[in-house]
Amino acid sequence: MSHKPEKIRRYYKFIRFMLKYWNSDIFRKTSAIAMDEGYDDDDDERNEHKFEQSPQELVEDLKDMGPTYIKLGQLLSTRPDLLPDEYLDALANLQDNISPVPFEDVREIVEEELGTKISKAFNFFEEKPIASASIGQVHRAELLSGQPVAVKVQRPGIKDQFLKDLETLDEMTKMAVKHLEKAKTYALDEVFAELRHVLLNELDYKKEAQNLKTLKRNLRDYEHIIVPAPINDYSSTRVLTMEFVSGKKITSLSPLRQIESDFSELVEELVEAYLQQIINDGFAHADPHPGNIKFTAENKIALIDLGMVARFSPHLQDQLIALLLAMSKSNGEKAADVLLKMSEQNEWSDKHKFTKTVTQVIMESKDSRAKDLETGRILIQLNRLAVNTHIKLPVEINILGKILLNLDQIIAMLDPDYDLRMAIHDNVTGIMRKKMLSELKPENFFELILETKNFLEKMPGRMNRISENLANNELKIEIDAIDEKRVTDGFQKVANRITLGLIIAATIIGASMLMQVPSDFTIFGYPGLAMIFFLLAAAGGIMLTYVIIFRDENLDDNKKI
Template sequence: MNANPTKVRQYYKFIRFMLKYWNSDIFRQTSDVALNELVDEDSEHEFRQSPEELVEDLKNMGPTYIKLGQLLSTRPDLLPDEYLEALANLQDNVSPVPFEELKQVIEEDLGTKISKAFKTFDEKPIASASIGQVHHAELLSGKPVAVKVQRPGIKKQFIEDLDTLTDMAEMAVKHLEMAKTYALDEVFEELRHILINELDYRKEAQNLKTLGKNLEYFKHLLIPQPVLDYSSSRVITMEFVTGRKITSLSPLRRLGNDFSELVDELVEAYLQQIINDGFAHADPHPGNIKFTEDNKIALIDLGMVARFTPQLQEQLIELLLALSNSNGEQTAATLLKMSEFTEDSDKIRFRKTVSNVIMESENSRAKDLQTGRILIQLNRLAINTQIRLPVEINILGKILLNLDQIVAQLDPEFDLRAAIQKNVHEIMRKKMLNDLKPENFFSMLIESKNLLEHLPERLNRITQNLAENEFKIQIDAIDEKRVTDGFQKVANRITLGLIIAATIIGAAMLMQVPSDFTIFGYPGLAMVFFMLAAIGGIVLSYVIIFRDENLNNKK
């Protein structure tokens, strides 16, 4: 662990924060939630720390911890409502950086003065977050754009804070069983990877382009496209989208419009990202979703994305179908098929609890915020039963949890599970058609060609070995010779032990027979038998203790 003064201050800051909140009722409520029950949002709780105090503490800790607070604000399964609302303010209400400091970043990265690059540039930010802030501007062509600029020195500060978190996590894993169980070091390593990627706006620009292409056929969805000539690692310029946060829709607007078609399209788009594209917007919290005046949804802020391998996509199809059918046994079986196990894994408990959770939530609606929360609960259950699920399951749970919130705002009675079931089947059909594309067909053709080329040679080799009686099948099973050798050794020991016992008994009986031949005043023949028995016992004990081979190592 690094012990320079800066590091010591960071460790002190982190430890002081953890000491304040570790025993707090806020987190105790989270850790005590029964795994086979859903959180009761209506229950009342009293806490020593107020929501505002938690927010201020995170702000004082710095931008990395503000980012952690933002992630917590989208997790209603972990914190009470009043704390979620307070943490949500971290998404937009971080104090802005003075424009003169940002102006230097923009001109350094774009290689020209702002006045030459933009027709107009509003110095007052329209949004200010922990990593950067957004300004409204116009290109020389008159096209309105949003310019997101990274805070000066933020990357260095993030890396220092992440190093501190990594050090503390590694120390916790070494000394605390709970930290080891939850693999805190791996959690923070994943967090580090996500945040470092989020600090490179060039990756976000590419993510916007990829998602825009993947979702171009959805008429109610907008993905603002980047202006690459005006973007860099610290500056990203993109199309300007007018609208408001989806959580700020007025009740009158919801009553006067039927958003069911829009919601269905949004759900289909996210399922396509997960199941078909393998590339998904991983942070669709309400702050990253805008609702436009013409009733369209804009997905913004693609700094955080999730990727799913083809094999995992197929497993997620099975999982989503099992969830949508409220099939607890199939859900548990699918999750177990994706998992890694240890000697302490409790599969029986896992199966039973999963079935209970799924059955209890069978008739839920969007307003109940159940689908994503269930996946997060199941991930927590897997940890407590020593079963290791892929990290993508937790990411999927987070995506669906945020999606639940958005859907609940637009159509509280929407049946998300029925929509998943309907759309998964349609997406599977598209996926199968996609697999028949020429490039996929030619790949399969090459594999078939290789098989046919080598098939005659392999068949000839097999038939030749059969004809010459040299065909062998190797089975990795119990070594029969080792087992019989072991039984023979046990039998020999028992027989020798019986002979020694009989010799001792016989010698004891001979002691009663008078004899002219004596040893130490005792009948000589009896003493000879006693000595032979003693020597035999000593030799047998020596062989058993010191000379026996370990059958497991015997080849």
């Protein structure tokens, strides 16, 4: 645990930031767009560049907050559906223009992690980084074998800083969920848990190296998609050495090159590769924002940062296939049905409103193209709609929406008129055929044969027992629909209380009748026997009232699962 003064400083920074931006026009617009509340675009145009806080001011505030909040800013910079363009551009600089770590610190980390001097491990190691981000920075180098490599080095002390910031966010999130209804509705605690998982994974370069190997193997058949291979002997938890890929950010393509070149085949291959990752491999590059995509001189695309990946279970893959096909056909009712089947619902869930709005949203975007950035945005919008109708969708839906939203941006740069929906329909069908063929493996047949063998071996004995019980009129079928014991216990409790109530009533009536009988034994001047019965009846009535009000347990709390 952190020391108290330092903890107070972290709380102070966080609360000061929230107070500054909570009611900001920037986030008022963000909230209106996110919740589809009809923010006035005309007002936005009239007041462009007149927000209370400038884009650079937001960037500087996030930098002052520290590396964890810089990562949050980086995530915001890939969300054109939420923030004005000038703020997106400013936040994008958080991905490239972080002040580099002094080379002496880099040298110390590399030599400590690799267990040898830099001069003995590399022919040369450039002191000036080619990229600097919130978690680490990348240097160009050359192995003793002459192979050019990129070496990613983690910033000193970054893990401790992340853990402290995450501790603060965790406590503030729990407080918000406990006291604010909106925080409960949007399950901020679950959102934070996912963020924590992602950030801690990004701090372990060994996991990123494994991600690179897995993705490179899965995409080996795509000749225009490059995934740099990690160099195991030169990598550790804080140092990642990988093949060097020469290229530029895909957003830096000149307008002239975009006009002169036909990138339709490249875009087709990129879309197919991502659909392959999502619905066949179940392992996808989850953060394909333009800063993580390089465009090479040979017109190839390189995926260079795999700190963030998404995993989809086989069952979820099947559901995503159905969802993507429904969206590609603009079949809103089918899409809503698929989403409802994979969702969690409760007594407040409004399935009718959800289905109606999903259908409307998908139909309205029927003729959209890549330049409209609609495909991923629709999924994110549907996720928010689900929250508003008390329907909980799997977190993977929002991840898929983020992947497709970033993919929309890349495709819009290469081929603005590309029909992503039609491409999804065509590619999903083809990938489904591949998936079915890949599942026709000998080991799958062997598993089926073993299950069939066990079924056939046990079938004769089971049939004999059933027929014997049937012949002896001993066949019983149990239906676990009603808890009979709870029902009978409830009836018995009611009967007991009715009986006790009748006894109390009879006692009161008997006491009132004894009041008329003269007696030498008196209490408070009244016949003593009558008073005893009356006091017993009163005590019984008070006890019964207490049990009913304070001791009865709610049936729902005792429900057995």
